[in-house]
Amino acid sequence: MPVPFRNTVLALLAVLAAWHTSLVIAAVFTLNDSGKNTSLSIRIGGGNISTVTFNVPAANTGSGTPVTGSEAIDIRLVIRAPATAPLTGFLTVDSSVPLSNGAGGTIPLTSISWTSSDSSIPSGSFNGSASQLLASFPSAARIQATHTFTFANDTLYDPGTYNGQITYTWSAP
């Protein structure tokens, strides 16, 4: 009895497929990305501590005329993690301790704002809290923004030199 044509072609193809796969014997490589390869780095300005100075002329103290800081600060963030185990980095800042003149006088850091060169870390102002969220980024990312700070100068304070410190934290919980 003649074999139907369609069955003949299917049989030929089946033979082809079986022949093709039966000889596939090869070493298997498994490439894992277990999550050990994460990196997180932050650089604020040029060193461990960067200084911004606001010089307020005595005649203008509390006048409401903003004073721009002496230098802009470059902020660079890096977060890298495997795509199989991604991370999110959070940039926070602690501005809870006000500027102090050492004689009891203080200026809250809420009087300082900044403009940003890049919307990734947008312009804003310190809120005086210990953990103000500025931005968050999923891995992998490299962020660079330059912040130019401004002192509001809208309140009359005791004359003197006021010092303080704000701390940026870059973390991936």
Added chain:
Amino acid sequence: MVSALTRLHLIMLCLAVMQGQALAARLDDSLSPRRQVDLELQWQYQDNLDSLSEAEFNAVTAQARNLDTRLDTSAYVGSEARIFLELPILVRGLGNPSSLLLSWTTGGLFNAGRVTPGNRTLIYEGRITQPVMRDIITFTFDLDARHLHQPLRLEPVYEIELITP
């Protein structure tokens, strides 16, 4: 209804395909001591991250050193042949096949080379003189981490084509 002539053409086509396949047979490498190689990917660039290009920033790599690779060529001894290393186009866990590059160095019997998924590279051309062709190969896998969705599973295949029987 398929005409008799068309049937004949299709059968000839199938036979032609079979003949073409017969010229490129896959070699058995099961004589190689290591059948399963587990590797850990590392970032290719660790320093000066700011200055890296996006491709460099996302580049990960893994290396399998000194793999004793043995191909069963017993059926082809005395023949002139070409041997290829082929990487199947479908790589489980990889979003974009072109983001993976496999390169290798050898002890000298086979040629060093590189290949991307869906392609093959000539590693040997000449007379097959031994029933088992053996070389020590170091494989390097380079890929873009942005296209890595899960651990990769790769099965390079060795293929032989006869030049003269």
